[in-house]
Amino acid sequence: xxxxxxxxxxxxxxxxxxxxxxxxxxxxxxxxPDYNDRLNFISGFTGSYGFALVLKNKNYLFVDGRxxxxxxxxxxxxxxxxxxxxxxxxxxxxxxxLSIGFDPNLFTEKSLFIFFGKNKIKLKPIFQNLIDKIxxxxxxxxxxxxxxxxxxxxxxxxxxxxxxxAKYLKKKRSDFLFVTASENNAWxxxxxxxxxxxxxxxxxxxxxxxxRNIRFFCDLKKVSSTLRRSFKQIKFLDVKDCAKTLLKxxxxxxxxxxxxxxxxxxxLIDKKNKILNLQDPIYLFKAIKGKQEIENxxxxxxxxxxxxxxxxxxxxxxxxxxxISEITASKKLLKFRKxxxxxxxxxxxxxxGTGPNGAIxxxxxxxxxxxxxxxxxxxxxxxxxxxxxxxxxxTRTISLKNSNxxxxxxxxxxxxxxxAVSNFKLKKNTSGSEIDTKARKxxxxxxxxxxxxxxxGVGYFLNxxxxxxxxxxxxxxxxxxxxxxxxxxGYYEKNKFGIRIxxxxxxxxxxxxxxxxxxxxxxIDKDLIVPERLDKKEKKWINNYHKTVFKNLKSFMNKVxxxxxxxxxxxx
Numbered sequence: 174x175x176x177x178x179x180x181x182x183x184x185x186x187x188x189x190x191x192x193x194x195x196x197x198x199x200x201x202x203x204x205x206p207d208y209n210d211r212l213n214f215i216s217g218f219t220g221s222y223g224f225a226l227v228l229k230n231k232n233y234l235f236v237d238g239r240x241x242x243x244x245x246x247x248x249x250x251x252x253x254x255x256x257x258x259x260x261x262x263x264x265x266x267x268x269x270x271l272s273i274g275f276d277p278n279l280f281t282e283k284s285l286f287i288f289f290g291k292n293k294i295k296l297k298p299i300f301q302n303l304i305d306k307i308x309x310x311x312x313x314x315x316x317x318x319x320x321x322x323x324x325x326x327x328x329x330x331x332x333x334x335x336x337x338x339a340k341y342l343k344k345k346r347s348d349f350l351f352v353t354a355s356e357n358n359a360w361x362x363x364x365x366x367x368x369x370x371x372x373x374x375x376x377x378x379x380x381x382x383x384x385r386n387i388r389f390f391c392d393l394k395k396v397s398s399t400l401r402r403s404f405k406q407i408k409f410l411d412v413k414d415c416a417k418t419l420l421k422x423x424x425x426x427x428x429x430x431x432x433x434x435x436x437x438x439x440x441l442i443d444k445k446n447k448i449l450n451l452q453d454p455i456y457l458f459k460a461i462k463g464k465q466e467i468e469n470x471x472x473x474x475x476x477x478x479x480x481x482x483x484x485x486x487x488x489x490x491x492x493x494x495x496x497i498s499e500i501t502a503s504k505k506l507l508k509f510r511k512x513x514x515x516x517x518x519x520x521x522x523x524x525x526g527t528g529p530n531g532a533i534x535x536x537x538x539x540x541x542x543x544x545x546x547x548x549x550x551x552x553x554x555x556x557x558x559x560x561x562x563x564x565x566x567x568t569r570t571i572s573l574k575n576s577n578x579x580x581x582x583x584x585x586x587x588x589x590x591x592x593a594v595s596n597f598k599l600k601k602n603t604s605g606s607e608i609d610t611k612a613r614k615x616x617x618x619x620x621x622x623x624x625x626x627x628x629x630g631v632g633y634f635l636n637x638x639x640x641x642x643x644x645x646x647x648x649x650x651x652x653x654x655x656x657x658x659x660x661x662x663g664y665y666e667k668n669k670f671g672i673r674i675x676x677x678x679x680x681x682x683x684x685x686x687x688x689x690x691x692x693x694x695x696x697i698d699k700d701l702i703v704p705e706r707l708d709k710k711e712k713k714w715i716n717n718y719h720k721t722v723f724k725n726l727k728s729f730m731n732k733v734x735x736x737x738x739x740x741x742x743x744x745x
Contacts, residue, residue: 174251176215179307180227189274191228192303196221199278200355201433203638204371204521208312211304216248220535221521224288225252226262226273233265235288238624239534242667246533246542263290274299277437283450285436298436317367318397319375326562326634327363328463334361335385341454342383348425350453351442352379354433356635357455358389362404365634366395371521372636373559378415378438390415416441428453456641459632461655466633467679470657470692473563474677476516478694478722479729480509481556481567485695486737492546492573499525499538502546502554510558520557520564520637527552527573531671534625534663548574551584551701553671557637566637566659567693568675572700583664584672584701586615590662591674592714594627594644599680599687605648605658612644612662621664628659631677654682657692691718694725696741704745716744 180192194216198209203221212218216225216234220243223236234252236244244254255265270293275285277298285296338350338361352358358377359365366375377391387407396409410418419441427442430453442448462470484506491497497505503525510516526536527546531553538544546552550573557566570584590612597608605628612627628644631637642650644658652658656679663673676693696719704712719742730738 190271192274195224218248242533276302283431315367318395319366322363328466349427350381360459469562473560474692476513477565481695484509515560517559524555529668532665568673585703585706589615594660605644631657656680
């Protein structure tokens with residue numbers, strides 16, 4: 174509460190009635206470095222998405238359905254937790270005449286409009302972040318230099334990608350594309366970095382002219398001489414020079430993405446130029462993986478499947494003997510992954526939740542919440558890795574000798590939804606919203622549902638969450654050949670248990686026909702399946718899937734694990 178009071182003391186000097194604190198930093202990445210996690214500092218909330226609104230007499234924390242329980246547990250003492258989009262700040266403030274301060278580097282114009290809408294609220298940009306005035310933080314940046322992907326890992330030379338952008342600019346009759354999403358810059362130039370903990374992202378901005386000239390704004394200390402030699406035609410500039418460069422542009426037409434271009438940077442362009450607010454075309458280019466990328470990703474999933482499967486076998490053999498907790502379990506899984514030399518680091522914080530903790534959708538075990546794995550529980554582990562040539566994300570729900578008939582019934586319904594997604598007959602105009610309905614069908618038959626999307630796009634050795642496509646109620650982006658998406662229906666019962674089954678799948682295109690094909694290779698726990706509830710087509714799917722898992726993993730297993738794999742992958 175002391176931190177909040179310190180913040181409120183600044184309000185009078187700044188002539189404001191409140192202040193907004195987002196999770197993100199100026200690069201709008203999903204996983205904010207600890208030294209920039211201002212939301213965690215002020216609220217204690219550790220989830221990957223949310224923002225706080227601190228008023229003179231009230232404090233609010235806004236999160237989506239994935240984090241409602243977590244936010245209440247971590248921040249509910251001093252903040253009222255609001256689930257968006259069910260309720261927005263504009264709904265709470267309504268007709269109040271308030272002046273609300275914000276850091277223009279940390280918000281987009283679009284996000285401010287969505288959250289606060291048209292009302293009597295005055296949004297006041299304050300260029301020195303108010304949290305930084307009360308937070309004595311240690312800024313510890315990763316010093317690793319940016320590097321080029323090896324030729325065997327890159328599907329397409331960067332010059333060809335730049336040509337795509339040039340054609341796009343010509344089509345839109347525009348002079349510049351201003352790329353403010355760092356992951357898109359990584360894709361465009363086939364470079365990677367370590368500016369975020371869970372993705373190989375080089376924090377940067379890129380300004381591309383229609384004549385293919387490129388200015389790359391970043392931390393120049395991270396640009397090696399090798400990289401400079403590889404991009405002789407690219408001008409490398411310090412990220413601090415970005416604002417100066419934008420101010421010099423006059424009477425031009427620029428394309429910006431309103432989802433990633435900050436209020437501040439947009440305001441610099443807006444004064445003397447014409448802006449086209451369009452989705453960055455790189456999102457769609459990046460989402461469609463090439464043949465080499467798909468082949469590489471398949472290898473990554475086999476390696477990851479070996480690690481996860483060995484871990485699950487170890488867990489089933491030992492949970493009742495060795496006093497295993499959620500934290501020790503997740504550390505053990507990491508050890509299994511590290512045995513593979515191609516493994517780089519985790520693609521997101523591992524979710525390791527047993528019993529009631531499994532009901533927290535994006536649960537993160539702490540020493541305070543760490544629970545022992547107990548007989549009769551079900552255990553949920555959602556994890557993934559970054560490999561030299563691919564990004565993985567997989568969830569398995571495991572029976573720890575659980576015999577609860579209701580849990581098994583729900584698990585089977587989740588599995589039926591998972592299979593419905595995998596078997597969905599794709600057409601040219603199929604979007605995620607159509608598929609999402611199929612995934613929820615069997616849960617809805619008994620009045621149940623889940624508070625997250627059914628699937629998200631996944632990058633190629635990049636972000637574990639990427640757009641523009643997704644399997645969700647509102648997503649209207651059509652699926653195309655080469656797109657990767659997660660398939661992860663689930664169910665969560667507060668203070669009791671959580672269930673989720675997640676595979677990554679990709680759109681395989683053959684003779685203009687499209688279908689989903691599984692990438693993830695790990696057994697689904699048959700101890701939780703009620704076979705009688707599966708029809709012939711569903712039984713065929715699970716048996717064929719397990720045949721494929723066995724075929725791909727068996728050569729990496731020792732004798733004991735091979736026997737367990739054979740049993741786990743046997744027909745039902």
